[in-house]
Amino acid sequence: MAITGVLRPGHAQIRVLDLEEGVKFYRDVLGLVDMGRDSQGRHYFKAWDERDHHSVLIRQADKTGIDLFGFKVDSEATLEKFEKDLQAYGVTTKRIPAGEMMNTGERVQFTLNNGHAIELYADKKDVGNGLGYHNPKPWGPDAERGIAPTRLDHALLAGGDLDQALDIFVNVLGFYLVEEVVAPDGMKIAVWLSCSNKTHDIAFLRHAEDGKLHHVSFWLETWEKVLRAADIMSMNDVPVDIGPTRHGITRGATIYAWDRSGNRFETFSGGYPAYPDHAVITWPVEHLPEGLDYAQRKLHETFLTVFS
Amino acid sequence: METQKGNTTSVMTEEAYEYVKITIAETGESFDCSTNESVLEGMRRLGKRGIPVGCRSGGCSVCKCQVVKGEYHQHRPMSTEYISKQELEENCVLTCCIKPKDNLEVKVIGKMHKNVCEK
Numbered sequence: 268m269a270i271t272g273v274l275r276p277g278h279a280q281i282r283v284l285d286l287e288e289g290v291k292f293y294r295d296v297l298g299l300v301d302m303g304r305d306s307q308g309r310h311y312f313k314a315w316d317e318r319d320h321h322s323v324l325i326r327q328a329d330k331t332g333i334d335l336f337g338f339k340v341d342s343e344a345t346l347e348k349f350e351k352d353l354q355a356y357g358v359t360t361k362r363i364p365a366g367e368m369m370n371t372g373e374r375v376q377f378t379l380n381n382g383h384a385i386e387l388y389a390d391k392k393d394v395g396n397g398l399g400y401h402n403p404k405p406w407g408p409d410a411e412r413g414i415a416p417t418r419l420d421h422a423l424l425a426g427g428d429l430d431q432a433l434d435i436f437v438n439v440l441g442f443y444l445v446e447e448v449v450a451p452d453g454m455k456i457a458v459w460l461s462c463s464n465k466t467h468d469i470a471f472l473r474h475a476e477d478g479k480l481h482h483v484s485f486w487l488e489t490w491e492k493v494l495r496a497a498d499i500m501s502m503n504d505v506p507v508d509i510g511p512t513r514h515g516i517t518r519g520a521t522i523y524a525w526d527r528s529g530n531r532f533e534t535f536s537g538g539y540p541a542y543p544d545h546a547v548i549t550w551p552v553e554h555l556p557e558g559l560d561y562a563q564r565k566l567h568e569t570f571l572t573v574f575s
Numbered sequence: 576m577e578t579q580k581g582n583t584t585s586v587m588t589e590e591a592y593e594y595v596k597i598t599i600a601e602t603g604e605s606f607d608c609s610t611n612e613s614v615l616e617g618m619r620r621l622g623k624r625g626i627p628v629g630c631r632s633g634g635c636s637v638c639k640c641q642v643v644k645g646e647y648h649q650h651r652p653m654s655t656e657y658i659s660k661q662e663l664e665e666n667c668v669l670t671c672c673i674k675p676k677d678n679l680e681v682k683v684i685g686k687m688h689k690n691v692c693e694k
Contacts, residue, residue, distance in 0.1 A: 284633055284652040330656040331634035506631035529634015529654065572686060573629040573637055575654070 270341075272349075272441045273462040276419055276469065277339040277391065278322050278368075279483045283528040286310060286327035292527045296503045297485065298413020299323060302394075305369050314485060315409035316417035319391040320370035323419060323483075331528045331575040333480040335384040336422050336469070337374065338440075338462070339391065346389045350375045352439050365390070379435065381426025381471065382478025387440075414496040414534055416485030421467045423481035425474035425574055429455055432471045436460050442468065445541045446516050446548040448555055456552055459517060466517040466538040479574035482523060484533035490520045496534040500524050509560060509567050513537070516550060516558040530575045595675045599625040600643055600682040608675055613650070614640075615670040627685055631671045639685030642666040646676035 283289035290310050294301045299312035302321045311321040319339070326334070340346050353360050353375070363374040363386070372390030379385060398404050409415065426432075433455065436442040445466050448457040459467040472481055487493055490511075497511045500522065508531060510522035519538045525531050550558040556566040592611035597618065599605070604625055608617030615638045619628050629637035636657035643666070651672040658669060667684065 284654065329652070329654070331654045332656070508630075525630040525632050525634070527632055528652075529630030529632035531630065568627075569629055569637075572627075573635045575630065575634040575656075 270463055272340060272345055273387070273468075274339045274341055275463060276322075276336065276421055277319065277388065278324060278335075278337040278371075279419060279422055280309070280324040280326065280334040280336075281480075281483065281526070281530050282328040282331050282334060283325050283526065283530070284327070284329070284331060285527065286325065288527045289325045289327070292505075293323060293325060294413070296413050296499065296505060297526075297532070298409070298415035298499075300409055303369070309368075311369055313394075314416050314418045315407070316396050317419070318393050318395050320394050321391075324368070331480075331530050332478065333383070333422070333424070333483070333530070333575075335376065335386055336424065337386040337388060338468075340387050340389050343372075343389045346373070346375055346387055349387055349440065353377055353435070356435065356439050358435065358439075370394075379426070380428035380431040380477075381424065383424045383426060383432075414485070414487070414499050416487050416534060418486045420465070420484040420486040420533075420535055421469055422483045423457075423470040423472055425472040425479040425481050426477040427473065427475065428477075429458065429471050429473040433458050433460070436469065443541075443543040444547050445545070446550065448516070448550045448552055448558060450552050456555075461541045461543075464540050464542070466519065466541050474571075474574065476574065480530055481574055482531035482533045484535045487534055487536045490536055493520045493522060493534055493536050497522055508569050508573070512560045512562045514559060515554070515561040516548075528575070531573065595645075596678045597675060598644075598678070598680045600680050601625075608679075610675055612674065613671050614647070614673055614675055614679065614681065617675075618670075626670055626681070626683055629671075633669055633672045636669060637685045638670045640668060640670045640681040640683055642668060642673075643680050643682055645679035647673040647679060648676060649673050 302311035304310045309324045309326045312323040313321045358377045360377045365372045370392035374386045374388040376386040442460040442462045445461050446459040457472045459470045462468045506525045508523035517538045520536045522534050592609045594607045597608045606623045627637040629635040633651050633653045653669045653672045
């Protein structure tokens, strides 16, 4: 089996200032599938083509941002192995019981020095994408409702200690470095890491404040659908940050925009197939403007200043 | 589609509104803003500058200002990560979350002058 260990990003838990407004946004504008609410008041969603029960949770809080980002691993044995490896590395881990998150097995959670809670789990209920596993149709009504991304793709998390995050993801969790932004003195400013064949499953940005969310990203199949997303954003008064344009970094077509509480999200398409044997692509920091926005070749001020 | 408008309230959707003048204290620059849209959106929509524009939804703080003159009302929640109760009492606000009631004068304190209001 080619993809082992960590399989993919599995869920992001995001704080919103008004839950009902958030539900309307994530369901009707972003076009995720509503998967219900738990007794803690967390509201669950999945992208239409995802098969596991949920990939996005939102909860109401008086501060915006991200609570945690989770990854699915290939088995309970792998989960145990990572738990031991993380502890051997010197990271404190905790087990969160099965069922604490709806339809999800036990989770192993740890906090990076950059302030971000990361968790791993092996089990989440397969509810399917609604098309079935025998002679399925290629898509259904949920594929055209709102922006309708097919999956949660990745997140860009910001905080001070980028080096520890990079070390843990590469040397403990088995990710590989795909692209990086590097300062003249060699310090890494941002890194894009993959556990799969994607250009990134997680990315980290060095930033003075810990625990900050830069964005959570959602996958669209084509550039045409990114342009359709731009229309839907404007039709719904969604504040757009950057795009539609293409990143130099990862070559993805993109729009950055904000949810109703000011958490940045991305609708994203393209890129290239990444492999662990590929040489790392380096962007000297003076070329960050092209890396960010290849069409306009400018460093949008908000990219390095606006976080939740 | 979502029917309820979000943060960037359009002036086309509600009936009674008037235009007032928003002045940026540091530069003396001003712009006209509807009493039916946020101070930040009023500025941004006209292509004016002065207040940094970020998430426009109360979550990021770059548009933080102190209102030094004039009446306003808050129409959206602001993340307490960036605006404390005490700051609110001192009229420190995120300008994406307030609509003017009459002419306003605002001092820009977001990001660059983060500690102006903090004791």
